[in-house]
Amino acid sequence: MFLSRLRELMENSESLMAAQSVTMLTISMLLSVFFLPGNLAGCPSDFMFVNVPRQIEALSGSCLQIPCSFKVKHDDYNPPNPILGIWLKNTIDIISNPNSLIFKSDGSVNIYSLNMIGNLNEENCTTVFPDLKTSYTDTYYLRIEKGAFRANAICDPLHITVKDSPWSPSINVPSDLKEHQSVTVTCSAFTPCPHSPPQLTWNLQQDSLRQTEKNTDGTFTTKIQETITLSDTHDGYNIRCSARYPVIGGNKTAETEVTLSVSYAPRNTSASISPSGLVSAGSWVELSCSSRAKPPPRFTWFRISKYGTFNVSVGQVFSFCVTERGEFYCMATNDLGNQRSSVILLSIKEDQVSEFQILNILKILSIVLLCISIIIFECWFRFSKKPKKETNEPIYVNNVMMTEAS
Template identity: 45%
Template sequence: MSSDNIHNFFNSAMPSLRSPMKMIGDLKRQNCTTLFSDINTTHSDKYYFRVENEQFRSTDMCDFLQINVQDSAWKPSVHLSGVKKEHQTVSINCSALTPCPHSPPKLTWNLQQEPPQNLVQTPDGTFSTSIQHSLTLSDKHHGLEVICAAVYPGTGGHRRAQATLPLSVDYSPKDTSLWLKANPSLSVGEKVNMSCSSRAWPPVHSFSWFRVSSQGPQRVYGGQIYSFIFNSTTQGEYFCQAKNQVGQQNSPTIKLQTEDANTGIGPYTVLKICGVAVLFTALLLILCVNERLSDQILSPHDIFVGPVRDPEPAEAVPGGQASCESSLHVVDEILTR
């Protein structure tokens, strides 16, 4: 009954009294529970317990029950237990207050479909609905948001609330890579710039550079960017290493060498070959032009004569001697040339 409006809200002796409350259990054995059903915001009030037994009547005015009915769902809570580090298995729990055990909320989350739900009673006597999931952590879970939703049933429609838990997972460096701002086939005296990158949590706190030798990898520099002048003493295989509090990872190796040492042809070599080819082609063109000009002046077919020998006695023909002398003069000119 309410102390503000002195009237019976519930009377076990009057079942006809319309009330969303009923008492279950055995009061004589001091084992009973008061159950509200179809409750709404109008039922927010102070409630007092009264006992009536013939001549004995008593109301507990000092120990009342304050009930506050809200028109929204209770926000669930999400907790994680365990070490938040890669390769470690943790337990994630989502729980929601359950004021009506016979009509508990339905819990769902983005970790699994249709998780089994457990109704438990807390030490203070209230009830709670919970779901649980075990998860082996990796770098893929870093930054993942665990979303748990609670849907409370009701005659006026369902009420929904949700909670999120962002995961922060410690993991060693991943995807460590090396970037060279040049061609691996280098010229002596050329400047080399190499940079190293990686992802990790906590972030990478140190980068180191190694050169592979016959004695094994030798550390040559510390820092994310490594710059040097290339020469015969700095050629070889290099790799970088990223490190954080969790672990470390090496990048693939890269081989720096001179153009002559490369099995392929470097850009400078190509230019040299092209230059020589152009010069050789120009010389051939000049020779061909000179030869063609010579052919036009003295063609072998035009000036060829038989072997030089003494002429047979010629008939006294006018002009015959002059013709022979002319031929001999041409042959003599060719031989002279």
């Protein structure tokens, strides 16, 4: 069977029959390329190398551009003969399976309506698959022919997977976000067909610049970017990006969402006291500090006195026994800054006499004074109304003593 294949090959190739100077080594190399599987042939890539992705995905109803290039180092490749690019499906054995041949660059065969847009003279075999179907999922091989030279890329198979569902876009946000920082947010989507790129939209500015870029491996990515200046309000903000792929008969859409985590200095720092209002000397009070910050803040308590301001406690809550009045405030601090609360006043009952108490005292004093006045008046009145005491002293009339009876 080996000899019959060789005979058929030589009969179908007039150039090979005319090339009397072809060495047996060259013939053996060609035979190994045509007839032996890659693991047995040792992948003779020393005279032809093809650069295609080993794995690539496509979307049904859309197109797929396959980046492809090749490099040939062989004497039979030099004559100025036209180059023929061929795509084979599933197998490289055309003789045993002629249905594997799906495309020839001369237009004689084109089962899937492929378009080899690369210039073969420049060793560019880039090819576009239009309107893919899931049944196109398979392994493909490139074959190059030029004059007496024929070689299959058995070492560089291309496996295409056709999906029904689109790829979710990716959102790239720098790590370690901080307030006041300007960052560039990027939403990107895999673009199997740069001739029909996905439409990207998000909940940032809708006029963000869209561009399709070529990757180092020859594939393409479509992206939009926006530069924003971060603040504390961006912490927990959800960025949603949607990629809409145009396909035959409509569109297919996928969405991605990420949540921003932004560090910021303390905000809305406040202090409270419990119990509120006047407190009794010797009782316990609790001062509490709150603040919004990321990372969570550290809390420090200060007391203001006539001798200055002093650090009196560390922690969110400060509890102590009241001995005298005072003014207090707290400070919230993290790596990005600090913020102090307003001052709270601690007052004890002995320090203040209310108006109500003053009125009560005045009422009591008025009642006491009124009672004293009434008692004094009553005593005077009784004393002034008391009858005179009777006496038996004689009464003299004309120097004559007379008694009361006479």
